[in-house]
Amino acid sequence: MDMHTAGEPVRIFDAAGLGVQGATILQKRRDMGDRFDHLRRAMMLEPRGHADMYGAILTPPGDPAYDAAVLFTHNSGYSTMCGHATVALGRFLYDQARVQGRTQTRFTLECPCGPVAIEITPDTDPAAAPVVRFESVESFALTLDDGIDLQGFGQVQFDVGYGGAFYAILPSYRLGLDFHQTPLIQLVEAAGKLVAELRATRSFRHPEEPDLSFLYGAILTDSDRLAPGRLTHNLCWFGEAQIDRSPTGSGVSARLAVAHARGQIAPGDSIPFAGASGQTFEGAVARPTEHGITAAVSGRAYYMARSELILEAQDPFIHGFTLPARFGDFLPA
Structure with a gap:
C-alpha cells in the first residue's frame, strides 16, 4: 500500500x-x-x-x-x-x-x-x-548551544534534539542563509555538509540504547524560537541526503523538546509546523517528563496506490539501483 x-x-x-x-x-x-x-x-x-x-x-x-x-x-x-x-x-x-x-x-x-x-x-x-x-x-534536548567549525561557513552554533532519533537543529541564518529566499538546493547542501562533519567528529549517545546512538539528520529552521500558534517552517535532511517533504514528525518532537528546554513553550501550547511541501503538522508538548517531554504530533495521511511489486530473476535491477555520482563509475577498475 x-x-x-x-x-x-x-x-x-x-x-x-x-x-x-x-x-x-x-x-x-x-x-x-x-x-x-x-x-x-x-x-x-x-x-x-x-x-x-x-x-x-x-x-x-x-x-x-x-x-x-x-x-x-x-x-x-x-x-x-x-x-x-x-x-x-x-x-x-x-x-x-x-x-x-x-x-x-x-x-x-x-x-x-x-x-x-x-x-x-x-x-x-x-x-x-x-x-x-x-x-x-520521551523527547529531549541532548545539547544546547553547541558549536562546530564548518568549512565554508565558519563557527556554526546548533542544538541537538531527540524525538525518536537525533537531529542537529539550527536556524538557517547561522549558516548565512535566508531560509525563505535561499534556493532549496543550497539549504540541502549546507545541511548535508553539517551532518557529514558532525558524524565524522562527534558522538551522539542515547541514555539507554546503543542502537539509537547516532545522528539521523539535520533540521534547518526559519527562526530560533517557537511561539504558540505561530507557523514555523523547517527543512529536514536525513539518512543519506533524503529531504522530507513533510514537517518530519520525529523532528517536530525534537524541536519541541529543545524549545521546551529553552523555556519557549509550555505544555498544551500548539504550534503548526510546515515542511518542504508546505503542508502542516500540529505539534504540542503533551506533558513534561523526567528528562524532557512527551510530544504530541498530528496530521492526515492519504492513500495513493495498492500494488504488487514484481521481482523477475533475470532483472538486472531486481534489488534496485542508485544513480552513479559520475558515468566513470560504470567503467571497470
Missing part, C-alpha cells in the same frame, strides 16, 4: 510471513538488515522507488499489548522513528479495523525507538481523511 503524509511517501509492506526474527523490535531491525535488506532495496530504490522513497515494514509485535510493530526504511537503511509514517499507519490500522467490522480509534505501535500511542479522530465529513495524533517516546 502506498500512502503519503503531507506529501512524504510511505510504502507499507506486511512482512508477517517473511520470518524476521528477534525477541525485540531492535533485534528484528538488525535481522531485517542482515537477511532481507535486498527487499528493502527493491522497494525503496529505483526503478520501483526513488532516492526519496520511504517505507514501513509491518512485523508481528513482540508484546500482545501492542497492536502492530513496524520497521521504518529509507533509501540507505532503517530509521528508528518516523512521524509521517506513524500518521499513515494510524489511518491504515484504523481502516483495517473498520474493514473487519471493528471501530478502534486507539492503537499502540511498537517502533524501534519504543512504543508510540496513536489516536484517530474521524472527520465530520465521512469522505475526509481522519486526523491522526501520536504521542512519541
